[in-house]
Amino acid sequence: MTRPLLRARDLTVSFQTDGAPVRAVKRVSFEVAKGEVLAIVGESGSGKTVSSRAMIGLLPRTARIEGSAQIDETELIGLRGEAMRAVRGDRIAMVFQEPSTALDPVRTVGWQIREALQAHRRMTRRQAMARAIELLELVGIPEPAQRIRSYPHQMSGGQKQRVMIAMAIACDPEVIIADEPTTALDVTVQAQILDLLHDLRERLGTAIILITHNMGIVADLADRVAVMFRGELVEQGKAEDVFERPSHPYTQHLLSSVPYLGRERPAAMNTAAPKVENEVVLAVKDLKVYFPGRIGSPAVQAIDGVSLELRRHEILALVGESGSGKTTLGRCAVGLLPPSSGQLTVLGQSLDRIKPDVLRALRKRLGFVFQDPAASLNPRMAVGACIAEPMTVHGEGTSQSRRERVRELLEAVELPAEFASRYPHELSGGQRQRVSLARSLAMGPELLVADEPTSALDVSVQAKVLEVFVRLQHQMGFACLFITHDLAVVDLLADRIAVMKSGQLVELGTRQEVLRHPKEQYTRDLIAAVPLPDPAAQRLRQRQRRGAGLEVATS
Amino acid sequence: MAVVTPPPAPAAAPVTRVARRPGGKWYTKVPGYGLIRTTHGLQRTMLLVGLGLILLFLVAALFADFIAPYDFNQTRYLGVPFGTQQPPSADHWLGTTVGGFDVFSRVVYGARTALAVVVMAVAASIVIGVALGVVSGYLGGWLDRVLVLVTDALYAFPSLLMAIIVSIVVSSGSSSALGGMVSASLAITVIFIPQYFRVVRNATLSAKTEPFVDAARVAGSKPGRIMFRHVLPNVSQTIPVLTTLNASESILTLAALGFLGFGIEPSSAAEWGYDLNKATTSDVANGIWWTGVFPGLAIVLIVAGVTLIGESLNDVLNPLLRTRGGSTTTADEAELVEVVMAEAGDHRAPFERDDAVPPVTAAGDSRAAPGEAP
Incomplete structure (x- = not known):
């Protein structure tokens, strides 16, 4: 390997707080050579962003930085004012x-x-x-x-x-620090940006420090991988080696939790599913939803004529990129949003001009799991009260029987019973989402709408939430509209898949049909854009993709 | 009222360890102890000085009968008049007023009037202002528009003039102790309702779009329950700060009403503003300082006390002004260590750390050590 260009030695960052100082990064050492891509991976809060920001002095004043970081022979730690400004942008640049x-x-x-x-x-x-x-x-x-x-x-x-x-x-610049450069983007756009970074590295020889939590992106772009956990660098090595022979238990766990599009379902997901019956639980016919635009601008059409049916015991995954109208459809299905036109029948009850008390009674039989468990649980209510809320508002049972049921539900989502007296902020993201699931199941719903239930979670906890979810669906047999943008997750649990784009239904079929033999070009593009968490397989796809791209460009 | 128990830590604070031990020293159970624990340095000094000042006035108000040597409207002792405008002496520590009252006794009894008015005024404006704010913000529509219009109009009106008008309407200017106090607090209430209304309404507007409100709607909760069980606890963080700031303002308004002669009769209750008024009209020019300085000092100290509490509360309760502290292990990490360790068998070595892993039992850890609790 060539001489390292940027070198961090024993980098330690602590934050001065009202209480004791908090160490965010502990003695981290890594280096990156010219034209090399180093991926720093880890959970949110593991210190990957902090350690790279420390090198270019982008941390708040409360941060104390020790150790050393050098670009060529220039020491970066302790550099201030004009000297630091000369480095930023010119020698080290950042993509947010x-x-x-x-x-x-x-x-x-x-x-x-x-x-x-x-x-x-x-x-x-x-x-x-x-x-x-x-x-x-x-x-x-x-x-x-x-x-x-x-x-x-x-x-x-x-x-x-x-x-x-x-x-x-x-x-x-000699080094680009890219901090989750594609996390806010859709998969197809993400693929283009990754290609661009790849191309820049080839053409300009720029070293790239890629901060990400997505193992697919790591496999796509990285030469070397550094794994961070709780502020420490636990493993570092060539991408192939880390993927094939992870040495640290955390890396092993992380890699085994990443859902892999196109692989067999793991055993934990493959329990006996209840047989899908013919009874239609949710019927959507020619649904249209407009949002009024601002004065002078036309209305926004969120859903433009969608028809689909969901049967008892079935999991229907609704996939699409942002703005495809999938969340809007989910909110319509539980009566949070009125449709502009078309028919919407939930459990045999039309939602058209439904009376508030009829809707309230209907909601006993519906469940909804929200995207962000931190926001969807009332921060001022204990976990037990949150789970019991649906029973309380419908006057179900006595307070004694409700407590009993809360205990059962916590057990069902594999949380200890004493969690009932804790507050949501004391729980981890994955635990909170399991609480949210428990709440939505409190009344034994016949239809559950799950809106991106795992996209706010780190991959390593996502696996557990999905496992619990699938087991409970198999036990309780509720029909489920599972809204997500992640095709690998869909592959794990869906019976049928509906692909949406700009408010319209592109393709609808069984999991095998849509993911293995897609009929529409858009579906094919979507599948091809998902980065696989395996460097060898991803390199192959990359070559095909870029080859195809070149052909288009030259023709 | 000055002692506010802290609400459960705000959702934004990622501090995951919450001390909740069953035992502990007696003083840990004093309301507000937890709040003081969370403060540091200058902030804590401000809070403690403020609390000390308020405690002083609270004691004066509650035990005025024992502390004050004379009654507030007493002008003679055993048939002998005190004499007017007497300088401080052994009999009258702070001298006597132009009306022949004992200054010290009137200052002490004045604390009672001031605190009674403040408590009534602030309590009434919180109850009305907060309820209106939540309902208006959550329901929106024409009700919201009308209420916003009315409160904005009240804002535009000079507040002291408003207080004078209300005071005249309620008690035709001045009256008995209770009537005077009620009219003064009502006058202050009218000024403060728009403040609570506006703060709570705006907080409600943003809270009602939070997913947990949607979650409550999906669960089938009725609007009233959503407003007062889900939204209200989440918009109430700003109220303690506003309360303390308003408390000091209401003391000043009361004093101003008294000073302008729309307050309470000197024979029915002691009131600092009235005493100040009398002092400035007849005494100050003649070099008689004691009748004005002491009621004035009382006003300054009580306002300073309440304001200090308010400012430090603002620092404590506003998470944006705080830097986080506490544990380095988040609940997420604690859970992961569990899972990973279970997978790797008894393979603790990779997670041994130089700074001993804090007990994360409160942080979402299921291995609650059974023998640990006393």
């Missing part, structure tokens, strides 16, 4: 997670790229503009000479992230 907040909304993208250029290079306005157009072209934005005058809100999420990358490479 959320492109829509990392760009200044009141300036054109051209102005922002020019700003990045003129911060380090003496060039005229005209020169800088010409260079900005070149950069936009380099990151694959069509018609760069026109788009240079666009404001961030006029661009899509993927385009904004491309602009961020253009700003990062503006001064030919």
Whole structure:
């Protein structure tokens, strides 16, 4: 391997707090060579972002940094003011997670790229503009000479992230730190951004530190992997080695928890499922939902004529990218949102002009699991009260029998009974989501709508939540509308799959049909864009994808 | 009222360890102890000084009969008049007023009037303002629009003028002890309702879009239950701070009413504002300082006490002004260690740490050590 370009030695970061200082990163050492991609992976809060931000002085004043980080021979720790400014952007650049907040909304993208250029290079306005157009072209934005005058809100999420990358490479930095660069993006856009980063590395020889929690992205892009857990670097090595022979138990657990699109279901997910009956639990016919636009702008069409049926005991997965209308459909199904037109029949009851007390009675038989368990549990209520809430409002049983039922439910989601007296913030994300599941099952619902129930969770806890979910579905037999953007999760548990795009249904079929033999091009693209958590397999797909891309480009 | 038990830690705070031991020293059970525990440095000093000042006035108000040597409207002792405008002496520690009252006794009894009015005014404005705010914010629609319009109009009206008008309407200017106190607190209530209304309404507007409110709706909860069981506890963090700030303002309003002659009769209750008024009209120009300084000092100290509590409460309860502290092991990590260790057999070595792993029993750990609790 060539001489390391950026080297961190015993990097330790602690935060000064009201109480005792908190150590966020403990004696972390890693290095990255020219043209190399180092992926730092770990749970949220494991210190991966903090350690990379510490190197370029982007931490709040309460942080105390010890150890050393060097680029070539320049020591970065302790660098201040003008000296640090000369490094930032010029030698080390950063790409942030959320492109829509990392760009200044009141300036054109051209102005922002020019700003990045003129911060380090003496060039005229005209020169800088010409260079900005070149950069936009380099990151694959069509018609760069026109788009240079666009404001961030006029661009899509993927385009904004491309602009961020253009700003990062503006001064030919030696190292780019990409902090979850695709987490806020859809899979198909994510694939394009990963290709772009791959391409930049090949063409410019930039070293990339990629911070991510997605093992698929690691497999796609990384040469080497550093695994962080609780602020410590527990494992480091070549990507292939880490994937094939993980040595630390945490890495082993992490890799075994990652759902793998196209693989056999693990044994824990493969218990006897109840037989799907013909009785229709949820019938949607030509459903349309509009949201009124602001004054002067047209209404937004969230759902544009969708028809589908969900049968008793069935799990129907609703997949699609953001803005496809899948969440809107789920909210309509439990009466949180009125449809604009079309028919919606839930458990034999039409939701059209339903009376509030009829709807309330109907809700006894419905359950809903929300995306973010931290937000969907009332922070001021104990876990037991949260779970008992549906029974309380419907006046079900005595307080004694409710307590009994809460204990049963906690047991069903594999949590100890004493959790009933704790508050949601004392629980982990995965535990909270299991509490949320327990609450939605309190009344023994016949239909459950789960809206991205695991996308706010780290992969390593997601597996457990899904396992509990599938077991309970098999035991209780509720029909389920499972809304998600993650095809690998869908493969684990769905009976049938409905693919949505821009408010319309693209494809509907059994799991085998849709995932193994997709009929529509959009479905095929979607499947191809999911990065596989296996470097060898992913390299193969990458080559096919980029090969196909080149053909299109040259033809 | 100044002692506020802390609500369960705000959701934003990622501190996962919550001490909840059954035993402990006696002082751990004093309400507000937990709150003081969470403060540090200057903040704690401010809070303690504020609490001390308020405690002083509370004691004066409750035990005025024992502390004050004379009654607040007493002008003679054993048939002998005190004399007017007497300087401080052994008989009259702080001298006597132009009306021949004992200044010390009136200052002590004045604490009773002030605190009674503050408690009544603040309690009434919280109950009305918060309820209106939650209902208006949650339901929205025309009710919300009308209420916002009315409260904004009240804002635009000079508050002291408003207080004077209400006071005249209720008690035609001045009256008995209870009537005077009620009219003064009512006058103050009218000024404060819009403040609580607006703060709570805005917090409700953002809280009602939270998923947990949707979760309650899906569970079939009725609107009233959602508003007062789910939304209200989540918008109430700002109320203690507002309360203390309003308390000091209400003391000043009461004093101003008394000063302007719309307060309480000197014969029915002691009131600092009235005494100040009398002092400025007849005494100050003649070099008689004791009749004005002591009621004035009482007003300054009680307002300072309440304000200090308010400011430090603001620091404590506003998570944005706090840096987090406590455990380094989050509930998520604790759970993972469990799972991973179970998978790897008894393979603890990878998780041994130099800083001993804190007991994470409160942090969502199921291995609650049975022998540990006393």
